[in-house]
Amino acid sequence: MSVKKVRVFLKDRTYDIVIGRRVLKEGRSLLRSLALGHDAIVITNPTLHKLYKETIKDIFRNCASSMRIELVPDSERAKSFQVLTGLLDRIAKFDKNRRIFIAAFGGGVIGDLAGFTAAIYKRGVPYIQIPTTLLAQVDSAIGGKVAVDLPIAKNLAGAFYQPRIVLSDTSVLGTLPDRQIRNGLAEVIKYAVIKDPWLFQFLENNRDRLLGLDEAALESIVYRCSVIKAKVVASDEFDNKGVRVILNYGHTIGHAIESACGYSTRYNHGEAIAVGMVTAARMALMLGLIKRHDELRIESLIRYYGLPTLIKGLKLSLIYNAYLHDKKFIRAKNRLVLPTKIGSVKVVEGISDAIVKRAITERMVRGG
Numbered sequence: 464m465s466v467k468k469v470r471v472f473l474k475d476r477t478y479d480i481v482i483g484r485r486v487l488k489e490g491r492s493l494l495r496s497l498a499l500g501h502d503a504i505v506i507t508n509p510t511l512h513k514l515y516k517e518t519i520k521d522i523f524r525n526c527a528s529s530m531r532i533e534l535v536p537d538s539e540r541a542k543s544f545q546v547l548t549g550l551l552d553r554i555a556k557f558d559k560n561r562r563i564f565i566a567a568f569g570g571g572v573i574g575d576l577a578g579f580t581a582a583i584y585k586r587g588v589p590y591i592q593i594p595t596t597l598l599a600q601v602d603s604a605i606g607g608k609v610a611v612d613l614p615i616a617k618n619l620a621g622a623f624y625q626p627r628i629v630l631s632d633t634s635v636l637g638t639l640p641d642r643q644i645r646n647g648l649a650e651v652i653k654y655a656v657i658k659d660p661w662l663f664q665f666l667e668n669n670r671d672r673l674l675g676l677d678e679a680a681l682e683s684i685v686y687r688c689s690v691i692k693a694k695v696v697a698s699d700e701f702d703n704k705g706v707r708v709i710l711n712y713g714h715t716i717g718h719a720i721e722s723a724c725g726y727s728t729r730y731n732h733g734e735a736i737a738v739g740m741v742t743a744a745r746m747a748l749m750l751g752l753i754k755r756h757d758e759l760r761i762e763s764l765i766r767y768y769g770l771p772t773l774i775k776g777l778k779l780s781l782i783y784n785a786y787l788h789d790k791k792f793i794r795a796k797n798r799l800v801l802p803t804k805i806g807s808v809k810v811v812e813g814i815s816d817a818i819v820k821r822a823i824t825e826r827m828v829r830g831g
């Protein structure tokens with residue numbers, strides 16, 4: 464099997480990310496060797512079930528004595544307490560004298576929900592991640608942050624709970640809508656800016672292959688990003704050592720944009736952080752932290768992938784208030800991740816409101 468493995472080193476919670484084009488076809492032996500349990504509960508949604516019912520059956524045919532599929536609604540709606548409690552109830556009814564394990568088959572929504580379910584059911588049962596979106600393969604399936612949303616904010620009820628393995632099969636990305644591919648590519652650009660000049664150049668040189676879903680090209684980027692995320696997570700599993708924060712590049716302003724448009728489909732997460740990354744690069748330029756040439760390269764790459772670099776149809780006050788709320792919520796002083804060159808960032812605290820406001824204003828489309 465032609466696969467690449469990346470290990471996430473976390474003492475007794477160490478696990479592998481297995482990346483390749485035939486991972487799901489060949490993954491059964493990997494799962495058997497992990498001895499996860501006898502009874503698999505696969506959490507997925509109707510969209511994925513329709514596309515991959517047979518694939519799911521195949522994966523678990525020989526590595527579990529029984530398999531039960533749990534369908535939850537498509538999209539962010541699934542990350543709610545209502546869906547979670549329904550799921551826990553059905554799992555508890557099924558789990559009479561069984562040894563169950565949970566499998567997340569889906570994007571970040573399914574991964575976060577299934578992981579949180581696994582974390583709290585009987586104080587923790589084993590679970591595995593089978594990410595099916597680019598965003599989930601490069602980001603959400605790795606690192607053990609699992610959560611559901613509360614009405615007041617996203618991801619507010621959660622835990623750190625690591626999967627036993629992550630199976631990233633790049634062939635499932637073939638059915639992903641184009642907008643979802645670009646959504647994930649925004650996170651890939653993030654990794655390139657914060658840690659990987661080689662990846663940045665690869666993105667500059669391989670746009671058509673990537674947007675055309677060339678499997679070898681997708682495999683390369685999923686691998687590079689997994690290596691970076693695995694390292695960052697291994698040095699800061701619980702996000703309390705100031706290492707994991709660099710993954711937030713573009714996210715402070717990005718979250719403010721998502722929140723200002725009420726998490727509607729106007730800006731998906733990748734689109735919002737695309738603008739956030741350009742805005743943070745501009746702040747870095749204003750503070751003399753980055754050269755104009757590198758700042759331009761970041762903006763050009765984001766635009767080259769058809770991701771937005773400007774904010775349309777939103778008022779500055781809405782975005783700014785959302786940003787302030789976020790700022791207050793975390794700590795009194797703001798804390799932004801700013802690029803210093805391609806492949807390197809700096810965490811900067813206490814940036815003046817004037818600079819933040821000016822950088823956002825420059826991104827606004829007048830009358831938009």
Ligand SMILES: NC(=O)c1ccc[n+]([C@@H]2O[C@H](COP(=O)([O-])OP(=O)(O)OC[C@H]3O[C@@H](n4cnc5c(N)ncnc54)[C@H](O)[C@@H]3O)[C@@H](O)[C@H]2O)c1
Binds near residue numbers: 598636
């Ligand atoms: N835990 C973390 O560290 C972390 C990190 C980043 C994001 N997240 C979370 O991830 C979520 C977003 O994840 P996402 O962007 O993957 O969105 P998603 O899970 O909603 O998936 C996007 C859409 O694509 C569909 N889909 C998924 N795979 C498909 C495939 N192979 N073919 C066709 N359609 C497919 C889904 O049904 C859905 O409609 C958010 O809830 C966010 O909070 C978590």
Ligand SMILES: [Zn+2]
Binds near residue numbers: 732736
């Ligand atoms: Zn993100």
